[in-house]
Amino acid sequence: MTIAKDQLSSLIKRIEALEEEKKTFADDIKDVYGEVKSAGFDPKAVKSIIKRRKDPEKYAEHAALVDSYIETLGWDRTPLGSAKGEGAMVQ
Amino acid sequence: MTIAKDQLSSLIKRIEALEEEKKTFADDIKDVYGEVKSAGFDPKAVKSIIKRRKDPEKYAEHAALVDSYIETLGWDRTPLGSAKGEGAMVQ
Amino acid sequence: MTIAKDQLSSLIKRIEALEEEKKTFADDIKDVYGEVKSAGFDPKAVKSIIKRRKDPEKYAEHAALVDSYIETLGWDRTPLGSAKGEGAMVQ
Amino acid sequence: MTIAKDQLSSLIKRIEALEEEKKTFADDIKDVYGEVKSAGFDPKAVKSIIKRRKDPEKYAEHAALVDSYIETLGWDRTPLGSAKGEGAMVQ
DNA sequence: TCGCCTGATAGTTGCC
């Protein structure tokens, strides 16, 4: 029983230590996003760019697919956001 | 005390009923995405389109900002995803 | 092509309609939680109760397991939260 | 303009580096949970224990509140999960 | 092995 105790205790300690490390970096990331904002950049847009860079190929595929669907729907000449009434675009 | 009991009980019952209703629609949505897939469309791309349509203006702003940053970074002529080695693009 | 257009358009419309319905109930739920709070109950605790009721058996199993581990670790006589220094409890 | 470029580029690089570090620890944590499972412990229960330990006071308060509500509702003598028909418990 | 489904993480919104 003591074996189980030591084993479980050890596993918990290890996880807690790792989570603390992880949190350090999560906090650092948050700080840098603070700098991003302070520097006048939009954090959300910056995040998008970083995400794209993670897997550019995947992003390109997705974008191409979305574009093709928009074309299929015939929205390519009536850009989204061009008017308040685009709720009527899908009829 | 009975008053508190009845009140709390009633609130809980109402929430549970509403959650059930909500779940019905969530399930229906999932079903339709199943149809989307069956029809040969990519559910993820369809979801993107629906999201855009929710707030086209917001989407346009965001996209414009991302584009401007990409231009700032000088990536406009070296499209993301064009090469495996673009990890070196930000140097 | 027109077939694809109509099909895709229809699917999108259906999803959007369902999401609107879903949102109605989500909003209603939020309202009731507002009442919960107004009535002096803690919304978070109420939510816990509702969650338990969803699958009581599962909850009971989980709780039993957690308790057994706590016992294994010898924490049953040194309740969590009893002291600031419980970081030292797992050694 | 070059200043903006360098600044933005630097911020992005920093975030990406930090995210990589963060991922390292996330992966390590996952590995340890693998060991937890291999050792015959339930990862979910272990996770619950770790969560409690993070903020024992907060957990205790929450649990006390939930218990008091259950008592208010008169469920303390009809344990949750005792029967299939407990849907009728809240009447 | 593929699809499902739960759990984890990231994004959004509302509150303080």
Place this chain on the structure above:
DNA sequence: GGCAACTATCAGGCGA
């Protein structure tokens, strides 16, 4: 404006 809850997206594990 920051923080916390909630939602939605995504990945990994489980079962068919």
